[in-house]
Amino acid sequence: MTKERVTLGGKLSAVLVAAGSAVGLGNIWRFPYIAGENGGGAFLLIYIGCILLLGLPILLAEFAVGRHTHRNSVGAFKSLSKGWSFIGYNSALAAFLILGFYFVVSGWTLEYFIKSLSGDIAQYTSSAVNTELFRSFTLNPWRPVVYTAIFVLLTHVVIALGVQKGIERSSKLMMPVLFIVLIVLAVRAITMPGGLEGLRFLFTPDFSKVSAKTFLDAMGQAFFSLSISLGCMVTYASYFTRKTSLQATALNVVGLDTLVAVLAAMVIFPAVFSVGIEPTSGPSLVFITLPSIFSTMPFGAAWSAVFFLLLVLAALTSTISLHEVLTAYLHEEWHMSRRASAWCVTAATMLLSVAASLSLGAWNDFRIFGLNIFDSLDFVTANVMLPLGGLCTSLFVGWRLKRSLLHDEITNHGELRCRLFGVLVVLLRYVCPVLLLLIFLYNLGLFRL
Numbered sequence: 150m151t152k153e154r155v156t157l158g159g160k161l162s163a164v165l166v167a168a169g170s171a172v173g174l175g176n177i178w179r180f181p182y183i184a185g186e187n188g189g190g191a192f193l194l195i196y197i198g199c200i201l202l203l204g205l206p207i208l209l210a211e212f213a214v215g216r217h218t219h220r221n222s223v224g225a226f227k228s229l230s231k232g233w234s235f236i237g238y239n240s241a242l243a244a245f246l247i248l249g250f251y252f253v254v255s256g257w258t259l260e261y262f263i264k265s266l267s268g269d270i271a272q273y274t275s276s277a278v279n280t281e282l283f284r285s286f287t288l289n290p291w292r293p294v295v296y297t298a299i300f301v302l303l304t305h306v307v308i309a310l311g312v313q314k315g316i317e318r319s320s321k322l323m324m325p326v327l328f329i330v331l332i333v334l335a336v337r338a339i340t341m342p343g344g345l346e347g348l349r350f351l352f353t354p355d356f357s358k359v360s361a362k363t364f365l366d367a368m369g370q371a372f373f374s375l376s377i378s379l380g381c382m383v384t385y386a387s388y389f390t391r392k393t394s395l396q397a398t399a400l401n402v403v404g405l406d407t408l409v410a411v412l413a414a415m416v417i418f419p420a421v422f423s424v425g426i427e428p429t430s431g432p433s434l435v436f437i438t439l440p441s442i443f444s445t446m447p448f449g450a451a452w453s454a455v456f457f458l459l460l461v462l463a464a465l466t467s468t469i470s471l472h473e474v475l476t477a478y479l480h481e482e483w484h485m486s487r488r489a490s491a492w493c494v495t496a497a498t499m500l501l502s503v504a505a506s507l508s509l510g511a512w513n514d515f516r517i518f519g520l521n522i523f524d525s526l527d528f529v530t531a532n533v534m535l536p537l538g539g540l541c542t543s544l545f546v547g548w549r550l551k552r553s554l555l556h557d558e559i560t561n562h563g564e565l566r567c568r569l570f571g572v573l574v575v576l577l578r579y580v581c582p583v584l585l586l587l588i589f590l591y592n593l594g595l596f597r598l
């Protein structure tokens with residue numbers, strides 16, 4: 150097949166686009182609270198270990214599959230081996246299901262951004278009042294639905310503009326803005342009274358808080374944060390040029406993603422300690438505790454607007470990547486026009502995410518195995534499909550894919566050196582599958598620690 154396929158512009162584009170997918174709510178909203186629940190500093194060390202041992206090899210494996218085949222995630226695995234094409238289908242289905250709840254949380258960030266502009270968010274110091282605000286908002290029958298729908302349409306606009314004009318340009322613009330805003334906020338948070346204590350919490354390892362669960366949390370977080378095992382990176386790498394260095398791109402993406410997570414924690418923990426909130430207060434850390442903090446700051450409304458804009462941008466570059474997995478699949482495998490593909494994906498994810506949003510309030514009684522729609526989408530993707538996808542990808546690339554093919558991709562056909570190629574193969578063949586199998590069985594509740 151010699152069909153001309155779009156590619157991304159330069160070296161920087163590959164990094165920014167892939168980092169745009171990786172950096173998302175996972176870094177800014179999820180990482181700090183998971184780290185907080187697991188004792189701070191020690192979690193950070195274990196997390197970095199997981200990123201290097203599991204994240205980096207699987208990211209490289211996905212890059213190699215995507216760039217070699219130049220196809221969407223389903224087509225990529227299918228063209229390499231019919232028998233393994235289920236990895237592609239698993240990834241496309243999981244991308245769809247993740248979008249179902251990711252759009253809802255993204256909608257909340259949009260509402261918080263808009264409300265910050267009118268000064269609504271940063272006015273109450275009490276976290277009890279802010280909890281009530283958050284609850285009344287998420288349980289409202291129509292507001293979150295409207296914001297979710299707006300977010301879906303925003304994503305659609307970028308996808309409809311295409312790979313170069315939409316995805317590449319938006320990432321190039323949004324990623325640097327995100328960095329600047331995070332750094333400014335971190336400086337502000339650290340210089341608040343008590344801020345340094347937050348830094349100490351984040352950087353002093355306390356191994357007494359470490360349990361087996363800490364390792365599992367760290368692995369799950371590493372996968373989610375790097376956008377691996379759901380076809381996103383396969384799809385994006387399929388737009389890389391033959392000259393792109395997969396090794397350099399992967400190292401940069403891992404570095405940027407980890408940096409953003411650490412920076413986000415450097416905003417949140419100093420702020421949390423400064424106003425005396427527990428760092429272990431869970432998923433609500435961003436939506437409930439931060440508004441209490443902004444209200445104690447001069448120009449609090451402006452800070453909260455800036456912060457939630459940051460979340461909106463981070464979420465948007467990630468929803469774009471998940472949407473693209475499905476759009477590219479329909480476009481290439483079902484031979485639909487890109488326009489029609491994008492609309493189909495938008496319509497289907499709109500229905501699913503509206504249902505997920507309603508399931509927190511009006512439709513809360515509708516349960517699948519005891520969970521409402523929102524929670525079951527989160528559960529099945531994070532606990533089943535993500536580790537399963539990673540497991541199969543590492544097995545496939547480690548054992549089934551020709552070693553010379555992997556080597557050619559990683560070294561650009563011998564142009565680049567890869568001194569650690571042997572290590573990569575060992576990690577993909579043995580280390581990743583064993584650890585992932587453990588996570589998978591644990592998440593399914595087949596054993597307890």
Ligand code: TRP
Pocket residue numbers: 170171172173174175176372373374375376377378379380381467468470471
């Ligand atoms: N990595 C993104 C985040 O940190 C979310 C995301 C985008 C993702 N694409 C993915 C997670 C693919 C898993 C798989 O928020």
